Amino acid sequence: DAKTTQPNSMESNEEEPVHLPCNHSTISGTDYIHWYRQLPSQGPEYVIHGLTSNVNNRMASLAIAEDRKSSTLILHRATLRDAAVYYCILIHAGNMLTFGGGTRLMVKP
Amino acid sequence: DTAVSQTPKYLVTQMGNDKSIKCEQNLGHDTMYWYKQDSKKFLKIMFSYNNKELIINETVPNRFSPKSPDKAHLNLHINSLELGDSAVYFCASSHSELLSGTQYFGPGTRLLVL
Numbered sequence: 001d002a003k004t005t006q007p008n009s010m011e012s013n014e015e016e017p018v019h020l021p022c023n024h025s026t027i028s029g030t031d032y033i034h035w036y037r038q039l040p041s042q043g044p045e046y047v048i049h050g051l052t053s054n055v056n057n058r059m060a061s062l063a064i065a066e067d068r069k070s071s072t073l074i075l076h077r078a079t080l081r082d083a084a085v086y087y088c089i090l091i092h093a094g095n096m097l098t099f100g101g102g103t104r105l106m107v108k109p
Numbered sequence: 110d111t112a113v114s115q116t117p118k119y120l121v122t123q124m125g126n127d128k129s130i131k132c133e134q135n136l137g138h139d140t141m142y143w144y145k146q147d148s149k150k151f152l153k154i155m156f157s158y159n160n161k162e163l164i165i166n167e168t169v170p171n172r173f174s175p176k177s178p179d180k181a182h183l184n185l186h187i188n189s190l191e192l193g194d195s196a197v198y199f200c201a202s203s204h205s206e207l208l209s210g211t212q213y214f215g216p217g218t219r220l221l222v223l
Contacts, residue, residue, distance in 0.1 A: 032210060034210070034211070038152075039216075042217070043113075043199050043201075043214035043215055043217050044152065044199070044201075044212075044214045045214065045218050046211050046212070046213065049176075049211060085150070087152075091210040092210065096152065096202075097142075097144075097154060097212060099144075099152035099153070100152065101151070108179060
């Protein structure tokens with residue numbers, strides 16, 4: 001699986017939007033861009049995924065660059081419960097997920 | 110209602126023992142996985158399994174073996190436990206025909222080898 005690069009940590013204030021970046025310059029045409037998050041003492045949780053177009057769901061939005069070499073996970077209003085490690089992962093059907101270090105998001109009240 | 114469940118939640122055991130961790134999913138998925146998260150918090154895939162094939166991460170010692178009695182279960186057997194096996198083990202599942210490959214994870218089993 002192609003590699004992704006994310007900042008080690010980010011901080012946000014509660015109620016403000018958060019933009020979590022991910023670089024994946026070696027992405028192939030069939031790779032889906034996935035975001036998972038892991039809250040303290042819990043298993044990873046699916047957040048959102050996309051292929052080429054921007055995506056929205058109840059948890060977040062995913063903005064994908066036109067060349068697909070980068071993407072941004074957007075939390076529109078961060079809450080304390082959003083404090084977690086966020087993982088950006090590239091995957092093709094049936095392949096095993098390869099987790100990197102992720103971005104630790106800290107949310108300040 | 111839990112989609113992916115694991116038992117036990119905590120497991121404390123002595124070096125050299127053999128233990129099993131159970132995983133069940135009620136999502137109707139056909140592919141299941143085991144991951145290991147060590148003390149540095151890195152998540153590493155160990156196995157991917159469906160009724161067609163078992164894919165093993167080459168770094169996993171052969172003391173670890175997955176066993177699937179049916180599509181809804183994938184248990185992890187560990188023989189001759191070592192101190193370095195202490196970690197959190199996560200089970201996950203997905204539908205192989207779903208091109209996006211979204212996986213759903215269990216809550217984890219915290220294994221401590223003394």
